[in-house]
Amino acid sequence: MTQDSLRDNIFASRQEAGDFVFDDKVASVFTDMINRSVPGYATTLSMIGVLASRYCKPGSRIYDLGCSLGGASLAMAHQISHRDYELIAIDNSTAMIERLTDRLKSEEHQGLPVTPKLGDICEADISNATVVVLNFTLQFVPLAQRQALIQRIADGMQPGGILILSEKIQFPDDDLNELFIDLYHKFKQAQGYSELEVSQKRAALENVLIPETIDTHKQRLMAAGLKNCDVWFQCFNFCSMVAVR
Numbered sequence: 001m002t003q004d005s006l007r008d009n010i011f012a013s014r015q016e017a018g019d020f021v022f023d024d025k026v027a028s029v030f031t032d033m034i035n036r037s038v039p040g041y042a043t044t045l046s047m048i049g050v051l052a053s054r055y056c057k058p059g060s061r062i063y064d065l066g067c068s069l070g071g072a073s074l075a076m077a078h079q080i081s082h083r084d085y086e087l088i089a090i091d092n093s094t095a096m097i098e099r100l101t102d103r104l105k106s107e108e109h110q111g112l113p114v115t116p117k118l119g120d121i122c123e124a125d126i127s128n129a130t131v132v133v134l135n136f137t138l139q140f141v142p143l144a145q146r147q148a149l150i151q152r153i154a155d156g157m158q159p160g161g162i163l164i165l166s167e168k169i170q171f172p173d174d175d176l177n178e179l180f181i182d183l184y185h186k187f188k189q190a191q192g193y194s195e196l197e198v199s200q201k202r203a204a205l206e207n208v209l210i211p212e213t214i215d216t217h218k219q220r221l222m223a224a225g226l227k228n229c230d231v232w233f234q235c236f237n238f239c240s241m242v243a244v245r
């Protein structure tokens with residue numbers, strides 16, 4: 001078993017409440033954690049690759065913002081048929097960036113035009129982008145900073161470029177919201193997480209992962225000058241949207 005495929009049992013034993021952080025412990029089990037925690041994650045990655053190969057123009061840049069271990073970056077880089085682009089993968093977790101840097105040295109991924117960068121995506125320079133990916137990242141950015149980040153991204157995109165935004169979402173109808181959260185928890189249990197793991201992780205994410213409605217996301221994207229914005233994938237309270245510059 002490689003380091004990246006260790007089983008996630010971080011919330012398996014009873015523990016003091018504390019906020020969720022992307023530290024070394026999380027990074028070491030992250031591939032297993034996200035695969036068992038986000039319904040449709042593998043499909044989402046694979047389709048991000050399909051979208052990127054359609055939109056990535058020679059000589060342009062791709063940004064994977066909040067890249068973690070580079071799941072989306074690697075899916076894109078392996079599906080784009082040319083190498084005339086620069087893929088910049090940014091995360092502010094040292095543990096994640098170190099692991100991605102190591103991953104890129106492996107035989108499987110060697111030579112891909114991917115550059116990992118440690119940094120805050122809210123302060124990143126974004127320019128000449130034909131593809132920008134926020135795959136389950138914006139939800140961790142403080143609400144007050146989200147519009148400015150989306151504007152920065154829109155301003156750094158080429159006309160005709162695409163933003164792919166995947167998020168855990170909230171529903172305006174309270175009953176439906178509760179239903180989807182309940183179904184999501186059943187999905188997690190079907191993935192092998194216990195009730196204790198589900199409830200302790202939920203508490204740890206409470207002040208850290210702030211979901212919004214699809215409508216709020218669409219309005220923010222459009223306010224930044226993006227258009228043709230819609231959902232291309234959804235399962236329960238997880239969805240992925242596209243918006244074109």
Ligand SMILES: C[S@@+](CC[C@H](N)C(=O)[O-])C[C@H]1O[C@@H](n2cnc3c(N)ncnc32)[C@H](O)[C@@H]1O
Nearest residue numbers: 022066067068071091092093120121135136140
């Ligand atoms: C759920 S993970 C993203 C998963 C990843 N995009 C994928 O497809 O596998 C969220 C990531 O966003 C990063 N992150 C959150 N806020 C950030 C910020 N302001 N700047 C850079 N990275 C950030 C976290 O460190 C974490 O690795």
Ligand SMILES: O=C(O)C(=O)C[C@]1(C(=O)O)C=C[C@H](O)C=C1
Nearest residue numbers: 033034037038136168201202205
């Ligand atoms: O486990 C959850 O409740 C999640 O929301 C999954 C989620 C996410 O959506 O970003 C949360 C934290 C990370 O571990 C990876 C996935």
